[in-house]
Amino acid sequence: MSEKQILEIRHYSKAYSEDKKAxxxxxxxxxxxxxxxxxxxNGAGKSxxxxxxxxxxxxxxxxIFIDGHSVRKEPMxxxxxxxxxxxxxxxxxxxxxxxxxxxxxxxxxxxxxxxxQSIKKYADLFEITGDxxxxxxxxxxxxxxxxxxxxxxIHDPRLLVLDEPFVGLDPKATFTLKEIMRDMCSRGTAIFFxxxxxxxxxxxxxxxxxxxxxxxxxSGTMEELTEGHSxxxxxxxxxxxx
Numbered sequence: 283m284s285e286k287q288i289l290e291i292r293h294y295s296k297a298y299s300e301d302k303k304a305x306x307x308x309x310x311x312x313x314x315x316x317x318x319x320x321x322x323x324n325g326a327g328k329s330x331x332x333x334x335x336x337x338x339x340x341x342x343x344x345x346i347f348i349d350g351h352s353v354r355k356e357p358m359x360x361x362x363x364x365x366x367x368x369x370x371x372x373x374x375x376x377x378x379x380x381x382x383x384x385x386x387x388x389x390x391x392x393x394x395x396x397x398x399q400s401i402k403k404y405a406d407l408f409e410i411t412g413d414x415x416x417x418x419x420x421x422x423x424x425x426x427x428x429x430x431x432x433x434x435x436i437h438d439p440r441l442l443v444l445d446e447p448f449v450g451l452d453p454k455a456t457f458t459l460k461e462i463m464r465d466m467c468s469r470g471t472a473i474f475f476x477x478x479x480x481x482x483x484x485x486x487x488x489x490x491x492x493x494x495x496x497x498x499x500x501s502g503t504m505e506e507l508t509e510g511h512s513x514x515x516x517x518x519x520x521x522x523x524x
Contacts, residue, residue, distance in 0.1 A: 285315060286313065287311055287312075288312055288441050289310075289441055290312075290345075290346070290347040293307050293344040294331065294334060296343070305496045312473075313472060315468070315472070317467050317475075317489070319477060320332070328476040335348070335474070336364060365443070367430055367431055373418050373429065374418065375419035376419065378414065379418060380414040382429065382433065383429070383433055386436065390437035392436060400436040401414075401432065404431070407458050410425055410428050424452060438471075440470075443473075480512075480517060
């Protein structure tokens, strides 16, 4: 399968005040089949960048393209091929789990047969099939996270964007999500995600970017960046060099 550029961030900047840039001139590229880790301290600019990628946060400086479409000029074309899992899912708690999944499937125009197959597959994997008839308001944080993940997967996105996806998941669900991510990438999906869990990123990602004070201070393939060291050592060294 030939690689194709799915996500391109080109000289993206975001300022919340005149004298302070939350993100400063960030450029990176995520290809089909990539699991691209985006790491940095709290407040480094990870979530700001991710929210701009998925169209939640407006921006004026730079450009972001998804599958060749401009996020700013062609937002609907970008959203059709993108799935986003935020760090704290905000779900419609007055719906049941299955009602919410069908609502998302309706938005993306998923056929009855395809949604039934996808929902069964992922609900079984995350072991919440028996809870789909319950109101989301009764779900634990971990169950809400699982439901958000399933809702992001049912339209088979070309780009999967995740912000701290492993927070709140139990060890088995964490393992399941990592296996799903690997499987999706083997089929050409591009994945871009932030995480604080560096050992997970080291084992899962083929590419990584380190962001500090809104600027990329290191990026490349995992092998190029670590050069035989652990990702944690590489991160601390890059952080100290700055």
